[in-house]
Amino acid sequence: MLKRYLPVLTWLPHYNRRLGGADLLAGFIVTVMVIPQSLAYAVLAGLPAVVGLYASLLPAVAYALLGTSRTLAVGPVAIIALMTGAALSGVAAPGTAEYLQAALVLSLLSGIILLLMGLLRMGFVANFLSHPVIAGFLTASGILIAASQAGYLVGVELEARDLLPRLAELAMGLSGIHFPTLAIGGGSLLFLLLLREYGRSSLRRMGLSKPLADLLTRAGPIFAVVATTLVTWHFRLAETGVQVIGAVPQGLPPLTLPGFDLSLWQALLVPALLISVVGFVESVSMGQMLAARRRERISPNQELVGLGGANVVAAFSAGMPVSGGLTRTVINFDAGAQTPLAGLFAAIGIGTVTLLFTPALYHLPIATLAATITVSILTLIDIPMIRQTWRYSRSDFSAMAITIVLTLVEGVETGIISGVALSIGLFLYRTSRPHSALVGRIPGTEHFRNVERHETESVSHVALLRIDESLYFANARYLEDTVYDLVATRPELEHVVLICSAVNLVDASALESLDAINARLKDSRVTLHLAEVKGPVMDRLKRSDFLDDMTGRVFLSSYAAWRELARPSTD
Structure with missing residues (x-):
């Protein structure tokens, strides 16, 4: 029973130097790679950039103790950051103390929901989200995320949060483009896109090994961050209007206590439920896929407990809602992580950066983070899946299309609730007329x-x-x-x-x-x-x-x- 709820006890007694070396290397690589993403996803959620670093520390440690996947890397992710921003903007203004407090409550609520679902062995709830609905939701979310970063890329300040008003506001503000910001944002975006498309093949032609070529290609955001930070610092571009991260608090995350305002808890309950379910589905799908490659298994019910524990810890360590991230998990897997201890090593690395090196982030342009986010969410937009669903099942496509449209027009909560409801409705209709x-x-x-x-x-x-x-x-x-x-x-x-x-x-x-x-x-x-x-x-x-x-x-x-x-x- 103890091993069931503390999976760390199943692999820690067999830990050895060989596993430790592989996990240490993977942890170092993940540390270097995910720092820009952690900062970017916090900004995407409307939170201070340092919150992304905080959310990558103790939550990763909690998952290492409670999770069953040996390669899943837990921290801030794009889709959860988008949903977090949408939920928090309805209860507080970004940049205020109330907004930060609401983020802690949202993390705590998500953690409690996930823990309860895990203890009640409700891993089956993922089955109610059909793949077309998930694909439609992620596609629409990718579009929303890209639109949310457009203003940062060109230096135009946008107030609207909904897609259509935001695009209209962007169109009217094009005359006020800040060209130094556009040069940084557009240059970073172009560099990352070209590196993603041609980086591996070009590096292989230069004689590099496949693992090294893959590593350098994935390190593109690091190169963009370092280069644009140095350029901004050297030419003092912040004085010309280029938005930068600014002063990032130095030190480990403080212990925080989420407030117990009943009205706030009620307002965030449904968003927390949706964040929990979406985060769980994304995490368990990635965990199962990678576990299958190594002929391992994960327990969906225990994954609920692991993710729940990570979110509860995030609430008490100045963090934000977290989940298993696609990019950081793939990096962790490809870097050779053998056990969840790789996540602990990555947390130590990020903690070291947070403790000692955050002053170096002062001149990091927001436009670079926007470019990093925009490129990373391209994996969410699944055009082949949309095309295949259209050819295979018009009823499933209708669920996907409605999910996409409502997510874009009405927001992420309405989109996913409608998609799930329509999927269940279509199932009932089909089975009510059995062949x-x-x-x-x-x-x-x-x-x-x-x-x-x-x-x-x-x-x-x-x-x-x-x-x-x-x-x-x-x-x-x-x-x-x-x-x-x-x-x-x-x-x-x-x-x-x-x-x-x-x-x-x-x-x-x-x-x-x-x-x-x-x-x-x-x-x-x-x-x-x-x-x-x-x-x-x-x-x-x-x-x-x-x-x-x-x-x-x-x-x-x-x-x-x-x-x-x-x-x-x-x-």
Whole structure:
């Protein structure tokens, strides 16, 4: 039980020098790579840049103790930062003490929700977010994030937070572009895009090894930060109007106590729930994918506990809501991290920077961070997924499209709630009209197929009806109508066999419908039979009176039913 809730106990006793060396190297690489992102995502959330560093320290330590993924790196991430900014702007003004306090409350609420979900073993909630809805939400969020950074890239101050007003404000403010800022922001953006597109191949042609080429390509934000900071410092561009990070508090994060204002907690409860679910889905998806590459496993329920602990710790260490980050996790994995201790080493590295080197960040241009954010969110915009969903399923595409539109127009909360609701609604609609097929025997075999798709043989007095869906309250009436229509159109019918090979569940409403079908067919002098009933379904049916009252039999296979019932007509 102790190992279940403290996964660190499963790998720490086997820790050795080889693992330590690999984790130490990965921690150093992650430290160097994610500092610009940590600063940028705090700014994206409307918080002081140093909050991003604080959120990369103790939360990472908490996850190392409680999480099950050996490579997931926890800290500020783009989508959670966007949702954080959207939630906090509704309760306080950015830059105020109330805004910072609300960020702590949001972190604490998210942590509590995740912990409760983990203790209640509710990892299954991720299944309610369909992949098209997630893809649509992330795509729209990527667009929102890019739009939110446009003003910083060109040196135009924008007040609006919603997409359309922000774009209109940007268009009207283009005449006031600050060209030194544009040179820094646009130059950084172009450099990062070119490095991302051609960096690996160019470095490989120069004779560098693949691992080194990959490392240098991912280090692009570091090069951009160092270069633009030096240029801004040397030419004193801050005096000309280039926005810089400014003074970053030096030292480790202070201990903080989130306020207990009931009205504030109520206002942030729904945003905290959405942040928790989205952060969990993003983290567990990344964790499972990387664990599979090493033939490892993670526990979704324990991941909830790990992420919950990380967010609770963030609330008491001047942080912000955190999750498993895509970029930092991939960097951690590729750098050779073997255990969660790599995250602890990265936290020590970031803590060292926070303690000793933050004065060097004074002249870091905001435009460079905006370029870093803009390039990093390109992975969120999934055009191939949108195209594939359009070709494959128009109903799934409708859920995706509505999620995209509402997220862009009404905000992230409305978008994801609507997308989830529509996904569940589409599922209920599909399963309320279950596919069924009359089947016949493939001549000379024991196989049965849809009579409309294959050449089959059948007899007029037996109908073999295959039900391709579990039976529950939403489709029970539809099943009744299907069977009654079948009997009404075939007056010679004597036997109806419901083939239940695809039925995994028969709930109480469906059982009542089966009783009604049995009684109705009995009045019509038609016998009802079942075939290929699965064990768990049969166990439940045996606890009812249905099998005793059913006029026919339960056959082990469709062929057994055919052989028994078709005989009188073929003699």
